[in-house]
Amino acid sequence: MKTILSGALRMVLGAASLGVLVTASGAALAADPIRIGVIAEAQAIAGASIPQAAQLAADEINASGGVDGRKIEIISYDNHSSSADSVRAFQRAVNEDKVNAVIASYISEVVLALEPWASRLKTPFVTPGAASNEISKSVHADYEKNKYTFHGYLTSAALALSVCDAAKELLVDKMHMKSAVIMSEDAAWTKPLDVGYEECLPKVGLKVLDHIRFSPDTTDFTPIFNKIEGSKPDVIITGISHVGVQPTVQWKNQQVPIPMFGISSQATNETFGKDTNQAAEGVLYQGVSGPGVAVTPKSVPFAENFKKKFGNYPSYAGYTAYDEVYYIADAAKRAGSTDADKLVAALEKTDWEGTIGRVQFYGKDDPFTHSIKYGKGLITGLMLQWQDGKQIAVWPKEVAKTEIKFPSFVKLTTN
Amino acid sequence: MRAFQILIDGFAISALYALGATGFTLIFGVSGVLNLSHGAIMVAAAVAAWAAASILNVGTYAGALIGVAVALITAFATYFAVVKPIQDSRRIPNEEKEIFVLTGTLLWGIMIQELIAYFFTNNAKTVLPIVEGVVDILGVRTPKNEIFTAIVCCLVIALLWLLVNRTRTGKAVLAASMNPRGVTLLGLELTNIFIVVWAIYGVLAGIAGVLLGMFLGVSSYSVGPLTASAFSIVVLGGLGSVSGSLIAAFVVGYLETITAYLVSPAYRTIPALLLLVVVMYIRPQGLLGRR
Numbered sequence: 096m097k098t099i100l101s102g103a104l105r106m107v108l109g110a111a112s113l114g115v116l117v118t119a120s121g122a123a124l125a126a127d128p129i130r131i132g133v134i135a136e137a138q139a140i141a142g143a144s145i146p147q148a149a150q151l152a153a154d155e156i157n158a159s160g161g162v163d164g165r166k167i168e169i170i171s172y173d174n175h176s177s178s179a180d181s182v183r184a185f186q187r188a189v190n191e192d193k194v195n196a197v198i199a200s201y202i203s204e205v206v207l208a209l210e211p212w213a214s215r216l217k218t219p220f221v222t223p224g225a226a227s228n229e230i231s232k233s234v235h236a237d238y239e240k241n242k243y244t245f246h247g248y249l250t251s252a253a254l255a256l257s258v259c260d261a262a263k264e265l266l267v268d269k270m271h272m273k274s275a276v277i278m279s280e281d282a283a284w285t286k287p288l289d290v291g292y293e294e295c296l297p298k299v300g301l302k303v304l305d306h307i308r309f310s311p312d313t314t315d316f317t318p319i320f321n322k323i324e325g326s327k328p329d330v331i332i333t334g335i336s337h338v339g340v341q342p343t344v345q346w347k348n349q350q351v352p353i354p355m356f357g358i359s360s361q362a363t364n365e366t367f368g369k370d371t372n373q374a375a376e377g378v379l380y381q382g383v384s385g386p387g388v389a390v391t392p393k394s395v396p397f398a399e400n401f402k403k404k405f406g407n408y409p410s411y412a413g414y415t416a417y418d419e420v421y422y423i424a425d426a427a428k429r430a431g432s433t434d435a436d437k438l439v440a441a442l443e444k445t446d447w448e449g450t451i452g453r454v455q456f457y458g459k460d461d462p463f464t465h466s467i468k469y470g471k472g473l474i475t476g477l478m479l480q481w482q483d484g485k486q487i488a489v490w491p492k493e494v495a496k497t498e499i500k501f502p503s504f505v506k507l508t509t510n
Numbered sequence: 511m512r513a514f515q516i517l518i519d520g521f522a523i524s525a526l527y528a529l530g531a532t533g534f535t536l537i538f539g540v541s542g543v544l545n546l547s548h549g550a551i552m553v554a555a556a557v558a559a560w561a562a563a564s565i566l567n568v569g570t571y572a573g574a575l576i577g578v579a580v581a582l583i584t585a586f587a588t589y590f591a592v593v594k595p596i597q598d599s600r601r602i603p604n605e606e607k608e609i610f611v612l613t614g615t616l617l618w619g620i621m622i623q624e625l626i627a628y629f630f631t632n633n634a635k636t637v638l639p640i641v642e643g644v645v646d647i648l649g650v651r652t653p654k655n656e657i658f659t660a661i662v663c664c665l666v667i668a669l670l671w672l673l674v675n676r677t678r679t680g681k682a683v684l685a686a687s688m689n690p691r692g693v694t695l696l697g698l699e700l701t702n703i704f705i706v707v708w709a710i711y712g713v714l715a716g717i718a719g720v721l722l723g724m725f726l727g728v729s730s731y732s733v734g735p736l737t738a739s740a741f742s743i744v745v746l747g748g749l750g751s752v753s754g755s756l757i758a759a760f761v762v763g764y765l766e767t768i769t770a771y772l773v774s775p776a777y778r779t780i781p782a783l784l785l786l787v788v789v790m791y792i793r794p795q796g797l798l799g800r801r
Contacts, residue, residue, distance in 0.1 A: 138730075139631060139633060140633050143631065308776070309775050313776075313778070314727070314732070314735075315519075315726055316775075317519050318519075318770040318775050321515060340633060345727075348642075348656075350643075350651060361633060364633075369564045370635055370636070372637075
């Protein structure tokens with residue numbers, strides 16, 4: 096019995112290695128693949144979608160023949176949410192694995208640590224999810240050196256604008272709200288976000304009564320909600336990403352009667368409902384996409400294919416990472432080369448309809464050089480709300496599916 | 511109004527700290543083990559309770575029980591796979607065993623933390639509260655779950671007191687913490703007492719973990735801070751002294767709450783750590799320490 100088994104095993108192994116040999120030699124015959132390194136936070140929900148979405152895009156491109164006969168190869172690295180690990184992965188990707196471009200991280204601190212390495216190693220680098228203004232400001236400040244970095248997600252400034260635009264229509268015009276308290280975590284990405292909020296909220300008609308910044312290590316939000324309630328605002332404007340589950344659950348458990356509206360990155364994940372035991376009900380959050388929201392004709396098919404393959408809908412950074420593989424491939428095709436400088440020049444001319452809107456980059460003379468353009472007809476973002484355990488788009492009206500509704504403990508102070 | 515708020519919130523968090531630290535100090539008192547995987551065991555309990563209730567849909571009560579059971583199993587695994595082999599080893603000199611146990615449990619805790627992050631991601635999880643809703647106490651809107659947490663903590667600590675002071679097994683545990691050699695001379699098997707203590711510890715850490723998951727929520731990132739807070743409470747109270755830990759838990763809990771309300775939530779933990787430094791200078795054995 097044992098010999099039969101081991102004999103069978105050997106045959107299987109033999110066949111498998113033969114298969115490897117055949118495919119390896121087959122690949123060697125074709126042109127060199129275009130290699131894209133993907134460095135991401137595999138253990139975080141937002142980060143885990145990045146390599147998966149990139150692989151999905153690569154598989155689709157390869158299935159339809161690749162780029163001028165060249166296949167796309169994704170090489171992924173887990174950075175454990177650490178800047179140091181990311182820098183090592185970047186060096187390895189470029190020096191040993193010979194990648195032509197890198198897609199990396201949703202954390203601004205990590206992206207800011209990688210940016211100088213993109214310059215030193217002259218490798219085009221796109222982030223699918225970080226938001227800090229500094230990423231693209233550095234490109235503007237020293238273009239020749241930093242031109243290799245592209246910001247494939249909205250800057251904090253643009254995110255603040257998106258929240259304010261939605262707040263005007265949803266909260267001020269419809270619900271006649273007048274005042275707000277800003278609640279944001281202390282991190283690189285929220286500094287410019289808060290500046291943006293402070294500037295645009297009063298313009299749309301929401302007076303900022305207080306501004307609370309708290310440590311991302313905070314676990315007990317009772318004192319924070321208590322302080323916010325003390326200033327009696329109509330709405331809490333959020334800027335949270337590293338935290339999300341805990342403030343949301345405590346908001347519900349303590350029955351804080353004020354609605355939450357703004358950026359809440361963890362709320363963009365499909366698993367947020369389960370993670371919070373549905374305490375997310377009524378939470379309003381800004382997103383660039385959502386399950387079933389047809390921002391472009393590509394959005395829904397991508398989300399559904401992703402879910403079919405990986406079992407859950409992609410995080411926001413999954414959408415952007417998927418688009419990035421496509422427009423890097425598109426740039427390589429237009430450049431006719433994967434030479435770094437030619438690729439950068441082609442990327443700058445990107446005009447790609449992706450899953451989150453139409454992607455174009457700001458130019459050398461704009462303050463946010465190489466960041467994706469914000470605005471109508473390009474990317475405006477969405478406002479979504481958790482309703483009955485689902486993420487439903489409520490703004491802008493072109494994609495809105497329903498009206499805003501809140502759990503019974505939320506007492507709207509104005510009507 | 512604010513004073514009542516601090517009084518109520520501080521009590522719940524202090525009671526939870528007390529429960530978490532009691533098991534930690536008991537183990538040290540009886541077997542001289544500083545278990546640095548403490549935070550990991552608490553988080554494992556909370557995540558297991560969450561997973562059982564949200565993924566396997568077993569319901570809130572069964573989920574909570576599964577959480578406690580997982581903590582018990584993990585505590586035994588810690589003892590049998592990490593602590594006991596080091597204690598029994600003939601190759602490690604006796605005077606170095608403590609540092610080996612410290613390192614061993616620390617690494618064990620990191621392993622548990624990484625496993626949790628690998629299987630359940632490092633995003634925070636919350637256990638569905640057993641009681642929902644709020645009540646008004648002296649004008650403070652208090653979640654019923656917060657009151658439930660405080661009551662359960664106090665009950666469990668009271669039960670522990672009864673167990674240690676009123677039962678034969680408990681008295682043996684108490685005796686072992688005072689004089690291990692004396693206990694063996696009386697014909698009691700020290701290993702059996704250790705197993706009892708680790709079982710008590712597992713249940714305490716499990717209940718504390720599940721309650722923490724309901725009250726505030728946990729993620730794999732909570733492992734380090736939870737171990738650190740139990741450690742500083744126990745050091746402040748006096749290593750091995752259960753009553754010292756209880757007092758220290760309330761001192762730390764209230765100091766943190768007062769800071770969070772009156773100064774800023776961002777500086778929450780700082781005054782308690784400063785107090786710890788001061789106590790170390792003036793009274794190195796801690797508030798009620800015997801050594």
